[in-house]
Amino acid sequence: MQVTVNCTYAERTLAWPIATRLYLPDEWASDPVRCQRAHIPEAVRFQTKVEIALDLLDQANAWGVRHRCVVSDADYGDNPRFLDGLEARQEPYVVAVRADFQVVFSRNTRPSPQRAEAVIAAQAARQWQALYWKEGSRACLKARFIAIRC
Numbered sequence: 001m002q003v004t005v006n007c008t009y010a011e012r013t014l015a016w017p018i019a020t021r022l023y024l025p026d027e028w029a030s031d032p033v034r035c036q037r038a039h040i041p042e043a044v045r046f047q048t049k050v051e052i053a054l055d056l057l058d059q060a061n062a063w064g065v066r067h068r069c070v071v072s073d074a075d076y077g078d079n080p081r082f083l084d085g086l087e088a089r090q091e092p093y094v095v096a097v098r099a100d101f102q103v104v105f106s107r108n109t110r111p112s113p114q115r116a117e118a119v120i121a122a123q124a125a126r127q128w129q130a131l132y133w134k135e136g137s138r139a140c141l142k143a144r145f146i147a148i149r150c
Helices: 032-037 049-062 080-088 116-121
Strands: 003-010 015-023 070-072 093-095 129-135 140-145
Touching: 003 049, 015 049, 049 080, 080 093
Parallel strands: 070 093
Antiparallel strands: 003 015, 129 140
């Protein structure tokens, strides 16, 4: 099985791949015989998926790819290193997080972290919006969403 980290530009109905990079687990990257048999260039070194993702974002920015925000699934949204990397680059972002992800509402005070699922459950029904979010094979897909800045 091969795993890649991808950077994709997406808009309302289309998506274009910008860059992709092979992810090698550390045990692969540190085994020169295995890498040689798999024809992996010597220059390829171990990087975490987060490090690769941030490198791909930097490359897209260097190429002048304009974007409004970075969007990711919970594999990255749950990772504080990825979020810190986006903050350091002053990149606006919208990320998915898992139900047990700990969030706080302010950096200026010392609030207690709360599970994301508890924060969402506390929101009033009128705060949720029904949105069409993807054109499916038979019809547009619709779901209820809520955005909470944490």
